[in-house]
Amino acid sequence: MTNRREEKREIGELDEKLMAYLRGELGEADAKKLEDMVADDEEYAGRLERLLLGEGSGGQEMTDETLSDKQQRKILRRGKWRMRLTNSAFTFGIVFLAGALAFFGNAWVGSWMHADMFRVTKDLVNFTQSGVSAGSSGSQVGALYGQIKLELREQVGAEQKTAGFLEVSNFLWNVRAEPKWAGGIREKKLFFRYPTDEKMTGDETAYLRTPAWNAMGKLPEGTVSQLAISFDRPMTLKEYESLVAQHVFAYNMETSWLAVDTGAEARGHEPDGGNLLLSAGEVWGFSDRALDYGDAPIQLQGDWDRRTATFVAEMKYLAEHERLTDDIGEDLIFGRDTRIAERYDYLQKHGVRIYGAVVTGPTKELLKLQAEKSITAAFLGKVDWWNWDRPGASGTEYSW
Structure with a gap:
C-alpha cells in the first residue's frame, strides 16, 4: 500500500x-x-x-x-516522431538480429556441410574413376549455397595430366555434381575383367590381352604408357606387389590405381561369354597416393595393413554419409546405385582383395608383364613420349 x-x-x-x-x-x-x-x-x-x-x-x-496552437502542435509532433523512431528502431533491431542469426547459422551449416561434401567428393573420385585421382580444388561457401571445383588428374608415366574437372554445388541439402572432361568426353580405355566363378582358360581370355601386348610391342622405346591389368583371382595388396615385382622393378613402374573386390561388381551385369568387363564407375578401388595417412609417413612398398585399413575407414565414412554419397555418386557414376553400405559390409567381412590395377611407366618395361600367366586381361590406356625422368622443377598455373 x-x-x-x-x-x-x-x-x-x-x-x-x-x-x-x-x-x-x-x-x-x-x-x-x-x-x-x-x-x-x-x-x-x-x-x-x-x-x-x-x-x-x-x-x-x-x-x-x-x-497556443503552435505549442500544442510542436509537442504532439515531437511525441509522434519519438514514437515512430522508437518503433522503427525496435523493428530494425529485430530484423537485424534475425538476419544476423540466420547468416551465422546458415554459414555454420554451410561450412559444416562443405567439409563433408568435399571429403565425399574426393573419395568418390579416387574410388570410382579408375586411373584418375582428385587434384587441386577451389571452393565457395555461402550462407545457403556452396560450390567445389575439383581437378581430375590422370597419371601417364611420371606426369600427372589434367583429365577434366568435377563441379559439385549445393543449395542447402540439394546436391548436384557435374563432371567436365577435357574435350567434353572421357575416352574409356581402361577395363577390368572381374574374376567370376566361371573359370576360363588362357586361350579363352587371350583376346582380352593380345591387342595390348601387340600395340606395346610396336611402340618405340622412348614412350611411357598406361595399362590396366586384371588377375584370375583376388589377392592381398602384399601378394599383388610381390607378383608384379617378379617381372618389373619397382623403379620402372608405378601403380596409380587398384581395383578392389567389393562384392557388388557382378550385380546387374551379365558376363559376356563368361567374361565380366568393368570400366570407370562400375569398378571400385583406390588411388594409393590419394589416401590420407595422417602425419606419419607411409611406405608405398610396405605398410600393407595400414594402407588397406585407411581405405576401409574411408568407405565407412561414405557409408555413414550414404545420402550425400548417393547424391554425388548418381551424377559421377551415371545414375548407378553406389551400394555403399553393401560394399562396406563386404570389405569388413572379407578384407581388401585386389583383382586388378592401373600401372604406368616405360612402355617396354610394362610389356614384361606379358609373361605373367595370372593376368587375364590387359588394356592399353594413354601413351606419351618419354617423361620418366622427372625434371628438377615444374609447375602448373590455373586460371580459377
Whole structure:
C-alpha cells in the first residue's frame, strides 16, 4: 500500500509540473529544463501527450486557451516522431538480429556441410574413376549455397595430366555434381575383367590381352604408357606387389590405381561369354597416393595393413554419409546405385582383395608383364613420349 501511495503521489507531482508548463506558469529556465526532460524521458512525454488530449489529472481539464496552437502542435509532433523512431528502431533491431542469426547459422551449416561434401567428393573420385585421382580444388561457401571445383588428374608415366574437372554445388541439402572432361568426353580405355566363378582358360581370355601386348610391342622405346591389368583371382595388396615385382622393378613402374573386390561388381551385369568387363564407375578401388595417412609417413612398398585399413575407414565414412554419397555418386557414376553400405559390409567381412590395377611407366618395361600367366586381361590406356625422368622443377598455373 505504501509503495502504491508513493507512486500515485509521484504521478500527481509530475502532472502538476506538466500542467504548470502548459498553463505557462513556469519560468524560462524551468520550462527549458522540463522540455529537456520530456525529450529524454518517454514517461514524461507520454504524460504530456495525454494531458494535451484532455486527460487531466485529479479532475483537472485542459482547454485550448492554456497553450497556443503552435505549442500544442510542436509537442504532439515531437511525441509522434519519438514514437515512430522508437518503433522503427525496435523493428530494425529485430530484423537485424534475425538476419544476423540466420547468416551465422546458415554459414555454420554451410561450412559444416562443405567439409563433408568435399571429403565425399574426393573419395568418390579416387574410388570410382579408375586411373584418375582428385587434384587441386577451389571452393565457395555461402550462407545457403556452396560450390567445389575439383581437378581430375590422370597419371601417364611420371606426369600427372589434367583429365577434366568435377563441379559439385549445393543449395542447402540439394546436391548436384557435374563432371567436365577435357574435350567434353572421357575416352574409356581402361577395363577390368572381374574374376567370376566361371573359370576360363588362357586361350579363352587371350583376346582380352593380345591387342595390348601387340600395340606395346610396336611402340618405340622412348614412350611411357598406361595399362590396366586384371588377375584370375583376388589377392592381398602384399601378394599383388610381390607378383608384379617378379617381372618389373619397382623403379620402372608405378601403380596409380587398384581395383578392389567389393562384392557388388557382378550385380546387374551379365558376363559376356563368361567374361565380366568393368570400366570407370562400375569398378571400385583406390588411388594409393590419394589416401590420407595422417602425419606419419607411409611406405608405398610396405605398410600393407595400414594402407588397406585407411581405405576401409574411408568407405565407412561414405557409408555413414550414404545420402550425400548417393547424391554425388548418381551424377559421377551415371545414375548407378553406389551400394555403399553393401560394399562396406563386404570389405569388413572379407578384407581388401585386389583383382586388378592401373600401372604406368616405360612402355617396354610394362610389356614384361606379358609373361605373367595370372593376368587375364590387359588394356592399353594413354601413351606419351618419354617423361620418366622427372625434371628438377615444374609447375602448373590455373586460371580459377
